[in-house]
Amino acid sequence: MSNHEHQDSKHQPAQRNEMSRRQFLSYTLGGTTAFMVGGAVLPMVRFAVDPLLAKGGGATLVKVIEESKVTEEPQEVKFKVSQVDGWYKSETEKVAWISKDASGKVFALSPVCKHLGCTVFWNTHGRNEYDCPCHDARYSKDGKNITVANSPLDEYEVDIQDGVVYLGGIIPNTRA
């Protein structure tokens, strides 16, 4: 008797045969259903989560100049921003005046005059200020409005990585 039982446990794998017909059918049915639901739903889920998997997300920062070349004297840098927002595509050329403050922090100003939108230049009258050619608006090195305009020059978002300065979107002036 004990011998017999021993033999039985030796043939353990044979127990798989004991899956009932009902169990087999429900597994088959469940599997088929899962396969079909998966076939229909997975493409939709992949379709929906595409923005998560898209590469190079986040703000578009553009490399403009090496940090070591930025001086206390503002310099003009031009850069191209290409933005692809779904089915909207745009490429714009932007200008920034980039300089360091006394503590060595790099900042970049947008040279669009806050009066009527002309382009300002650094130091055309030798006063160490930004001057607007149109109506003589003046701004300090930090972009603070001195005359004519009634708000300071906008800034660009600045990011420094590995000694290279990257510029991002336009933000309100944080220095004046």
Add this chain to the structure above:
Amino acid sequence: MFKSIYNWIDERLDITPLWRDVADHEVPEHVNPAHHFSAFVYCFGGLTFFITVIQILSGMFLTMYYVPDVIHAYASVDYLQHQIPFGKIVRGMHHFGASLVIVMMFLHTLRVFFTGSYKAPREMNWVVGMLIFFIMLGLGFTGYLLPWDNKAYFATKVGVEIAASVPYIGDYIASFLYGGDIVGAQTLTRFFAIHVFFLPGALIAMLAAHFIMIRRQGISGPL
């Protein structure tokens, strides 16, 4: 693990009778293709429902990228179809499913007609089924405009002109559908709203009525 979660909920809410009532009923012999292969004709109603579910799901996903605006509608459809992975498939499901649902519904209607299932006491279910049929046609008509390509534009123009030929009220129907005098921005948002909110809402209500009635009355007997 699923079993223990299920049991935990079942102890508190007694959910077993709910799904048993929906899922656990015997398929009569004359409806079961395992007994008579010709009984496959009884599958068309279920297939219509299955495709409808796919239509609702794929439509929900499509609205993640689609905008109902004359300037951007076409561009957004083009983008979701060609730039997004599986966009072709998801839009394809919705596009081809729309035709398939009409085909399946038509076959289901033929089955009901030729087995005489519309007869007493199931007349109301036939009427509700017909309403579903017209809602589906409406969904097809309004959805056709949304990609805002040439085919869509002229199909809608022709469709609304047909509606405008109704005696007395035709002009009112046309300007209601147009949202003005031409197929334009207002037509597109209108059709979008009808396609995505009004008709699906009505469809779900009608489907619920259809299913409740068939559970109450059971499938009609053998021929």
Add this chain to the structure above:
Amino acid sequence: MKFSEIEAEQWEELRPYLDTCLLPVTGMTGAESPLEATQCLEDLRDIMDLIEVPYRGRVVTYPALHYMSEPEHFQQALSSYCSRLKQQGFKYIILITAKTNVRFQISEADLWITPDEDGNLPSDADINSKIRELWHS
């Protein structure tokens, strides 16, 4: 800014600041094929960008004179347009063209912006100094 960008209710407020008129001269003769005409207008746009963008707060771009008649007639017509623009309130008139052969002596105009003989656009710095000189004279 362009003439069409100015809103009716803004004009009186902006008028003191917008004292310079930019009058583009395309310089076509009518002998251009559609492709050449497109090219003319694209060149004109490129040179106009040098003024319109950086000085948009003070310069009003007027609709262009596209066709050119016989030089003497055209010169007369151009100077009468310029004098009327000045009477109308503009203090400075800048004429601009992308053609190398369009350049007349117009006493009413204050500045001509043209490409050099080889058709190269003037540099930013060049235009900048000319315009500053004009406004500060």
